[in-house]
Amino acid sequence: MPINEARIKERFLHLTALNSPSKREGPVASWLKEQFSQLGLAAQEDESGKRTGSESGNIVVRIPGRGPALLFGAHMGVVSDMALAQVRLEDGSFKTDGKTILGADDKAGLVAILEAVTALTEEKLSHRPLELVFTTCEEIGLCGSNALRRDDLKAQCGFIFDSGNQPSEIIINAPxxxxxxxxxxxxxxxxxxxxxxxxxxxxxxxxxxxxxxxxxxxxxxxxxxxxxxxxxxxxxxxxxxxxxxxxxxxxxxxxxxxxxxxxxxxxxxxxxxxxxxxxxxxxxFTGFKLSHRELVVQLAQQAVHKIGLRPQLVSSGGGSDANVLNQLGLPTVNLGVGVQKPHTKEETLALADLTAASRLALALATGEEK
Ligand SMILES: [Zn+2]
Known part of the structure; x- marks a missing residue:
């Protein structure tokens, strides 16, 4: 099985040790660039830092493939400072010592996407064209994604890995x-x-x-x-x-x-x-409502089926980069990565959910489960 749970765990612990509140996403951006470069993939940083005030731009990675081009997105910033975060894996879940947030929102999304791409590359699997977009300043008004332009994006539909829901839940409606x-x-x-x-x-x-x-x-x-x-x-x-x-x-x-x-x-x-x-x-941000007939919803449902779960189409009360991409005219759903109590010091994430989210990303990318 190309999805590697030990690697997922190691990367998540590494990422949560990097402090990256909004506008200070630099360390995470550098780490991502390095990871993709090890896979032989070029990560580009856009110019949005000038507009958002972040020390980094959005990071974009394009991987050619066959079939409909898909955008996978997650955000690099976390909602509050986590300089002294003490993260551990206990009883199958990541948590902190209760003094800081965990930052699984949205480092879980980053890890899931990176794991899927690592598996694809290592196993030389055939896959759909992918456009990976890692945004800045999501938590302070979706500012990084607001700096994206539709003309620069090649994807036909988008998948944001940034909801506290379960990996079987597909958000098709947001306010x-x-x-x-x-x-x-x-x-x-x-x-x-x-x-x-x-x-x-x-x-x-x-x-x-x-x-x-x-x-x-x-x-x-x-x-x-x-x-x-x-x-x-x-x-x-x-x-x-x-x-x-x-x-x-x-x-x-x-x-x-x-x-x-x-x-x-x-x-x-x-x-x-x-x-x-x-x-x-x-x-x-402006809301969105996608029909179950949209390609993006169909592909998400197929992928959830392929990893052995029952897809559910749900509404969210929150805003995410999916709102911005839908507004740009790119039909985009937000997918569950299983983060519990995000934005609090009780935030946790089950390793099993992060692994399921990684398998979901891989299933979306390949069009089949491996
Ligand atoms: Zn988030």
Missing amino acids: SQDEHYYKVIGKAAHAGSAPEEGIDAIRLAAWAISQMPLGRLSASTTANIGKIAGGSATNIVADLTEVWGEARSFLEEELSEQSQRMRECFRQAAAKFGGQVEAKLKRS
């Missing part, structure tokens, strides 16, 4: 997300001797937020205020408060209604309290 920012400007005054001369920016923001529908709003839509900062001292009426939030939905109409409603609450609060609100609304 759109709007990012909200509000700068609330009030007026400072002495809180004890002249509070009536002030405009309390904290109270204005609190009132606006209290009027907002938030949380799970329907089967399709959620919204959250996730961060607030403001004021300077207990004896000063606060003249500034900043608020950050988001809304996401599988339905564009519901998303736009919800985003307008959130803005409207701040507008009314400004009118009621007499302060000013500067609102910024930004689309973070």
Whole structure:
């Protein structure tokens, strides 16, 4: 069997020892280049570093083959610093000592793709043309993939290895997300001797937020205020408060209604309290919905079957590089690599799931299971 579990384990432990928070993907990029060069494959770094602020560009590897050209993608950055990560394999699962994240999101994806390509190359298996894309800054707004251009990509369909789902689960539906920012400007005054001369920016923001529908709003839509900062001292009426939030939905109409409603609450609060609100609304990513008849979904289902699992077509609540590629016009699914509790210090990954994800990548590449 060309998929080598000992190699998968060794590479995963090596990769998780490299710290690579967003914008600092350099060590991972260099390691990947070296691995591909050992396989006789050239890895190219694009120019996106200038735009994203990352010390590395996206890494792209093209491997000629026969049949439909497939893009395999994973991201190199992790969600937070893991400089002192102590990673071990215990009872079949990778975990840390609980002081840092594991970074399996998305180092698991990198390892699965690299393992499939290593197996293909070593065994000289015939395979489909492959375009491997390893992105930067995914966790801070899909910035690396946003710098890709459709004209530069040769693939007909894409497979991102970056979901916490099981390797049998194929994400064909993901939401759109709007990012909200509000700068609330009030007026400072002495809180004890002249509070009536002030405009309390904290109270204005609190009132606006209290009027907002938030949380799970329907089967399709959620919204959250996730961060607030403001004021300077207990004896000063606060003249500034900043608020950050988001809304996401599988339905564009519901998303736009919800985003307008959130803005409207701040507008009314400004009118009621007499302060000013500067609102910024930004689309973070656009959702996608693929039909089971699409080639990309068919190929994913065939590959899951070939590794002996039952494919399931599922929705995701999150955004990934798959959102960006679909938006670029490249039909792309997100595949499960089995990461549990990503973005937390309890993050774990079963070696068996990582091996299954590697076999899935190989099955996709060859069109048959080996
Ligand atoms: Zn991820």
